[in-house]
Amino acid sequence: MLKLQSFDTFQINQEKEWGEIVSGLDGQNRYCVSSGAERLFIAVEKEGGIIDRFVRVLLRSARPFEIELVNVESREGIIRIRRPFNLTNKIVVETSLGVIIGSVEKRFSANHNIYFVNVVDGDVFCSIEARLFSPRTFSIKGADGKICGAVVKEWGGVIKEALSDADCYNINLPADWDDNIKLLVLCSTFLIDFVHFENKLWR
Secondary structure (H helix, E strand, C coil): CCCCCCCCEEEEEEECCHHHHHHCCCCCCEEEEEECCEEEEEEEECCCCHHHHHHHHHHHHHCCEEEEEEECCCCCEEEEEEECCCCCCEEEEEECCCCEEEEEEEECCCCEEEEEEEECCCCEEEEEEEECCCCCEEEEECCCCCEEEEEEECCCCHHHHHHCCCCEEEEECCCCCCHHHHHHHHHHHHHHHHHHHCCCCCC
16 A cells, blocks of 8 residues: 655545536546645546446436545555445445445534544544535544644636536645545545535536
8 A cells, every 4th residue: 555654735636528528427536646746546436337327327426436546656456435325425445455444424513514534443533624604625623623634625717617527626634644544534535525516506
């Protein structure tokens, strides 16, 4: 697995095919995860059969999904991200061998959007929160409640935002967090993208 100790800033860019942009139909989501000029991972939504394609068209951003994180250097799949088919906005993150690393779950709040990053034993390590009046900036808060990082959706400009669902995110977090926690925060961005910015007229 790629070591992430030296990284504290990341960029996630969603890649869209022109056919999807023109038709407005959802294909499998695909993202590039990088840090500065260094490409680290490609994240690709798993392609299913005919039923899965029907579910994708019907449920769109609310659909269940499985995303694989592929190491750019080794070309090996190292992480799986699963969103079950249920009413909760939750992902489970595991290695390619099926060893669970942790989970990310959105919980109800009347005045802001909040996600909890849970380690493998179920304990909450940190939260990722966005106020309703600042929906593009999600603050990362440690167990002590202090802000220690952020997930920020870039504004792509009027034309790009109107024509494409291809979103870009900047993530910064403490450099001394271990690899699994950094991976969980990175994976939370995919859930945030689906829940808040996929197929939205205002994004």
